[in-house]
Amino acid sequence: MHRHLPLHLQVEHFISMGTIDDVIISNCYPSDEELAILKDLPRNLVCFDVELIDTLPEVERSIVLDELHFNRGDVSANFLRSTQSRVKYKGHEFKVLNAPATIRRGDVVIESSEYGHYAGELQIALADMENSGKSSVVGHVPEIEHFLLDTIRPWQKFRFREVR
Structure with missing residues (x-):
């Protein structure tokens, strides 16, 4: 341990x-x-701590805290991707909320409606990368838990619990 x-x-x-x-x-x-x-x-399942942004709307808050997430089977080197929220909230307008120039490892992202088909998808960044300006960083997994990001397998379930 x-x-x-x-x-x-x-x-x-x-x-x-x-x-x-x-x-x-x-x-x-x-x-x-x-x-x-x-x-x-x-x-x-793993339950990540998450520090959410103060101005997070109710739908986005519910996606992060109330939904059961799973990492897609077609894994990405850049993100853990949980796609059920984009299906459940199809048609909802996801505005860009917080789009820093750089997405950092551990950032929790919800894609805006500017990404079309991917609108409402929740992701956790596995690496630092440039933000196109269309991705909303809605929270962050504390650095002490970043090692857990590397252990999540395809189709593995996870949740979040809010910390302040």
Whole structure:
């Protein structure tokens, strides 16, 4: 385990690898807070912390926090791509909300309607890249969790929990 990581991130790391059936905590006593966090962890998917932008509209907030996401099977080197929201919200106008010049690793992106067919698709950036100006950065996965991005497999499910 990674001793520098909080206990819940260590457990989520093993969950994301898909090879662990049981987690045994030893060598120290977990705090009541750590045990409470562990109790609430989903055991079949990774739940990323996310820091959302303050001006996020309700539909985009719901896409990030309420939807069950999965990484597409045709994996991308640049993004984890969750496409169900573009199907569910087809026809909704997604305005460009926050389009920095550079999309950074760990940024959570929702594509604007300027991307046509991809409007409403949620993505997590795996690498820094130039933003075309059409992609809205709606949040960010904290750097301490970036290692989990590399462990998500094709079709693997994930969620987000908001942190401030």
